[in-house]
Amino acid sequence: MSIDPIKSDYTREKICDILRSDLIAGKFSHDQPLREISLAKRFGVSRGPIRDAFLKLTQEGSLVYETNRGVRVHSAIADDERKIMINMRLELEKYCISKYIDIAVQKDHDELEILLERFKCACLRDSLPGVAESDLSLHRHWVARASSNLEPIWLGLAVRILMKYSRLKTFEESIEEHDKIVEAILLKNKERALLVLSANIV
């Protein structure tokens, strides 16, 4: 299912994902307005799908919308807000990983390893948007699998947290951390998984 990587027609989902990783990677500056027309041209679609993507990203909190004035990149979060968010994300993701270990089947483990590999490749290619996207996809995998209810809430947190500090760690550190997390999951070692997760989300 959905194995068409060459297909170049952008649906609203893809546009949303691309814009999100651009946002996380810091390709836009804070408070910068995003114009529907220019992005429509960039992706070769009309304004409809762009508006859809804007609305999703607005709800996630990375964009701000004002009536008749469109959207702009959200301003940076304060340190105390960031602390609250990290605590929430950590609590949430701990619950999800714990549950994921319980319910994951072989097929999930296969997908997990693919996502990890994709993340490593992005790190080695040193493409920041790619790293941001695959990092998010990896975490999103176990969150979504554990609870479709918590996933949108988690996504909003993760995006905002990553937006500012995405350059904090070296790619080598990131690879090692995610290696440890996935390894613990595959071994179904809950305790260790939660421990290494806590080190990753800071």
Next chain:
Amino acid sequence: MSIDPIKSDYTREKICDILRSDLIAGKFSHDQPLREISLAKRFGVSRGPIRDAFLKLTQEGSLVYETNRGVRVHSAIADDERKIMINMRLELEKYCISKYIDIAVQKDHDELEILLERFKCACLRDSLPGVAESDLSLHRHWVARASSNLEPIWLGLAVRILMKYSRLKTFEESIEEHDKIVEAILLKNKERALLVLSANIV
């Protein structure tokens, strides 16, 4: 500002708010699909604004979207998911109320009392959608004022939490609880505000 209650042209924001309170009030059943055309007719607009509202509500987590199949009402959350959400919401709203007490000016306090009054009226009129909407507006006031960054995250939590248990308390209890919260805020008594808030969010 925005005092035009008779104005019958629905912008996407209003449509979104109306649908959200209907959702919270339980007007739709779980897994029920929502059709763009029928809602477009109901609100007297085209499908565009309806789609916008769907995307926002999907991101908040009360609707689920599937490609080419539209949206449907999200299924009920499990008890352990609910616990996680309540914890997160409480932590978040505590932070916001505490900050709100620090930064609120007279104008905010005026608005707060208006929102409380609106909530009481809805309770006495016994209109469940109205109660849901004004309850949310009241809490949203101090959250939004404290942090526009945390607001969308808070909204997603609050909606999902309220969706299932909105009939749990009597309206008299709700009025009393909110009276206490607002009273504590106006007196700038942080400790008491956080205490009564904890009793309200369960």
Next chain:
DNA sequence: CAAACTCAAATTGTTGACAATTTTGCGGGA
């Protein structure tokens, strides 16, 4: 009788056009 196929109806996805609003640039006057 059940499974598979066919085709029409219903629904979503996308687009381009037009209306409404906001922003921008340019003079004119104190």
Next chain:
DNA sequence: TCCCGCAAAATTGTCAACAATTTGAGTTTG
């Protein structure tokens, strides 16, 4: 020089039409 207006340009808001996809009833076929 500064500060209004005012009109043009840019941008968002909404709509109706058409394309693509899914659904469902009816029919055929083994």
